[in-house]
Amino acid sequence: xxxxxxxxxxxxxxxxxxxxxxxxxxxxxxxxxxxxxxxxxxxxxxxxxxxxxxxxxxxxxxxxxxxxxxxxxxxxxxxxxxxxxxxxxxxxxxxxxxxxxxxxxxxxxxxxx
Amino acid sequence: xxxxxxxxxxxxxxxxxxxxxxxxxxxxxxxxxxxxxxxxxxxxxxxxxxxxxxxxxxxxxxxxxxxxxxxxxxxxxxxxxxxxxxxxxxxxxxxxxxxxxxxxxxxxxxxxxxx
Numbered sequence: 001x002x003x004x005x006x007x008x009x010x011x012x013x014x015x016x017x018x019x020x021x022x023x024x025x026x027x028x029x030x031x032x033x034x035x036x037x038x039x040x041x042x043x044x045x046x047x048x049x050x051x052x053x054x055x056x057x058x059x060x061x062x063x064x065x066x067x068x069x070x071x072x073x074x075x076x077x078x079x080x081x082x083x084x085x086x087x088x089x090x091x092x093x094x095x096x097x098x099x100x101x102x103x104x105x106x107x108x109x110x111x112x113x
Numbered sequence: 114x115x116x117x118x119x120x121x122x123x124x125x126x127x128x129x130x131x132x133x134x135x136x137x138x139x140x141x142x143x144x145x146x147x148x149x150x151x152x153x154x155x156x157x158x159x160x161x162x163x164x165x166x167x168x169x170x171x172x173x174x175x176x177x178x179x180x181x182x183x184x185x186x187x188x189x190x191x192x193x194x195x196x197x198x199x200x201x202x203x204x205x206x207x208x209x210x211x212x213x214x215x216x217x218x219x220x221x222x223x224x225x226x227x228x
Contacts, residue, residue, distance in 0.1 A: 042117075043204070043218040088156055101148065102216060104158035 002026055004105035006091050012111045013081065021076040021108050023091030029103075031096045032074040034066060037088040037107070049074060050096060081112045116140065117205050117219035124224050126195045133180070134190045134222045136205030145209045147188040148216070149179065152202040161203075164188055195226045 004025045013019050025032060034046040046060045049068040063085075065077040074091055088109050092102040118137045126132035138147065149161040164172045164179045172179040180189040192199055205219040 042220050043216075045215060048215075090156075090158060092158075101160050101163055103160060104150070106155065106157040109156065 004091060004093055004103055006089075006105035006108050008108060009106060010109045010111075012113065013078070014113055015081060015083070017081075018077070018079040020078065021089055021091075021110075023074040023076075023105055025072055025074075025091075025093035025103075025105075027093055027095070027103060029093040029095045030071050031094045031100075032068060032071070033092040033094075033102060034074065034076050035090040035092065035104075037090060039087075043090070047076075078110075081110075083112050086110055086112045115219075116217045117207055119205055119219040119222050121222045122220075124222055125227055126192075126224065127227050128197060129194055131191060131193045132195055132224065134192070134203050134205075134224065136188045136190065136219060138186050138188060138205070138207050140186075140207065140209050142209040145207055147179070147181070148206040148208070149177070149188075149190045150204045150206060150218075151199075152204060152221070154201070158204070162190070192224075197226050197228060200224060200226045 007022045011019060030051050032049045036044045036046055047057055047066040048055050051071060063080050067075040088107045090107045091105040094100040094102045116139050120135055124132060145166045147164045151159045151161055162172050162174045162177045162179050164181045171181050176193045178191045180191055202221045202223050204221045206216045208216050
């Protein structure tokens with residue numbers, strides 16, 4: 001595997017379900033990110049992890065719970081979601097220094113019924 | 114106020130011709146970086162090109178070049194010799210400060226390359 005991978009690629013869940021999104025980076029980076037991309041809205045940064053420590057949480061509802069067990073893996077745990085949470089969830093990683101580029105995974109398309 | 118503006122929701126270009134996608138930005142930080150990403154219908158965001166605020170020359174990467182006009186706060190992407198595979202959404206993004214991790218993305222431009 002190379003780059004940034006995300007599983008599953010597609011997910012349909014009911015509002016009472018609990019599911020998790022997984023992201024893995026094979027680039028040796030030390031920072032990882034979750035973004036949400038809704039239809040007709042710019043990308044929204046949700047969470048930032050540096051060296052496994054959460055450094056940003058942009059007012060994300062508690063029904064989204066991130067977990068970063070090590071610098072290569074990032075999870076987004078989902079519970080009691082709402083239909084408006086349906087979106088493309090993108091994971092990214094970077095090697096933090098000056099102006100480092102973020103590299104993205106293919107995303108998980110989530111549909112909440 | 115929006116930090117990244119992309120005024121072209123959609124653009125069409127004939128195959129093999131060049132196209133310019135506009136991006137203007139707003140920041141008071143003297144140190145920042147500007148990025149362009151391509152997002153095909155499959156969803157993944159593909160990094161194309163980067164321009165630092167202190168870079169003296171415009172960035173180029175193969176068929177992509179960035180027309181950086183600092184005084185006008187614009188960072189337009191130029192794609193030369195368009196190909197059908199260039200049809201996608203294109204996002205301009207900015208990162209402020211030397212170590213800021215927050216990327217701010219523009220709303221995107223949908224480029225369609227016509228055969």
